[in-house]
Amino acid sequence: MNTSTFSIQPDAATAALVPGHVVLDEYVEARGPWSAVVEAGDVLTIVDLEGNQAVDCLLYADGDTAARYSAAATIAAQGSIFLTTGSVLRSDSGEPLMTVVADEVGVHDTIGGACSQESNTLRYGQHTHEQHACVENFLIEGSKWGLGKPDIVSNINWFMNVPVDPDGALGIVDGLSAPGKRVALRAEADTLVLVSNCPQINNPCNGFNPTPVRMIVTRPEASR
């Protein structure tokens, strides 16, 4: 990654959506994976640096990765398929893992899941089978934490827009994000955050052009 690309970015304390002491500030390269444990009470800000970049995301309880993000439990509990400020991201057993505490976009996706080489062949044709895809990122990055294919389930897509029409038609359409837009997640428990900075180039989720994102973790000043 060419770090000079980010030389004009504000410092992390300024870029964080929720004020606090900066404990992590990393860039995720275009098409790349990322992971970190966000400790209970800390806030992860995800910055969509260049706009319209889908950030595929899975969550696991750091102490017991069998407790993992459940799109279904999250949707059922909040009564909506969209994520925004106030959304509680729940595990399979209904326990809160993280909460969206601030959001500059308003709509994030819960139902579209991740791209894979295999599903790409159905959506765009066999010629896409050798392209990069999110499932590969999840597998590579997850393996560092002892996670395997059984642990990869329906995920969150930050900054991705998937409306459902009255007749049930759904699809990934142009995003509602823009350069610099942010979403902030507070960890309710120590949470392993697994990310694929989506490499998809065949649909509007990345504007057909994957770009980097920034991850900033802040700790409330009071708890330093």
Add this chain to the structure above:
Amino acid sequence: MTDMTQTIESAQTAAGTATVGTAAAGTATTAGARAHARAQHGRTTDTMMYVPAAAAPECLTAGLPEAAAASLTWAESLAFGRYTHLELARGTRIRLTDTDGDACVHAVLFRAGASFERINVADTVKVPWQAYLGQGHPLLSDAGRLMATLVADSSGRHDALTGTTNLAGNQAKYGAGSAHSASPAGRELLTLGALKHGISQREVPPSISFFKGTTVDADGGIRFTGSAGSGSAVELLLHMDAVLVLANSAHPLDPRPGFTGTAVDIVAWQAPQDLEALAAGGLGFTPGPEHLLALQNTEHDFTARTSA
């Protein structure tokens, strides 16, 4: 000993089983206990699996195609609050009937002998560009293949978005949620079914449900649409050998305070001719382009690993 026999009989009666007939002379000896046990063979109850499937009562098999009668592989009436599971061959057609109108059947599919390949609900709605399950909807694996097709549907009330119920949720709503409780959560039941095939809880993916529906509003709000009423049926056609695990349990958005529901009737038969008929549009619907690509991927895989 007499007391114990009576206890067993009471327990069986409470479980809905017919009362023990004339038991052999006591169960104080192995011979007596054996005779007592064997005297129970051949009993029936309202909800049970019929083995062999050909022994099923006519109420389960009514309306099946004529050819199905000779190739029945599964006939069961599954009680509300219980689960079932079976490994089924490619070309199997499965009919689920909400006979009394208050079933909710949560389902997961695993490829037989290779459980790392399993149903993917996100791909199942994203790839065909359709959030609501209905006739002609493909059920896709996480390997870009077609596990099953929903080939018939008279309900139209299904859900691929809110999954099944969980232990904590049922404890809060009904007071209990474990598999042996009076209000077992769907996830607990699906887990048990998977475990019996050597598949761990980690491998149990998000499920789909039949006979209790949801719709999505323009603002993302999800709305419970309940049941279509008694007699609704869906039929699945399997495109690969697969383990099907079914749990008949409450829908997560069911607004009723009580754990309430009715049995579901299940019949399956071999219909390999339908595999080709589907691609040709001969099953009452025209598969979409993504559906046909998934079918091609499945057939490619089948050909590659099957000797001539």
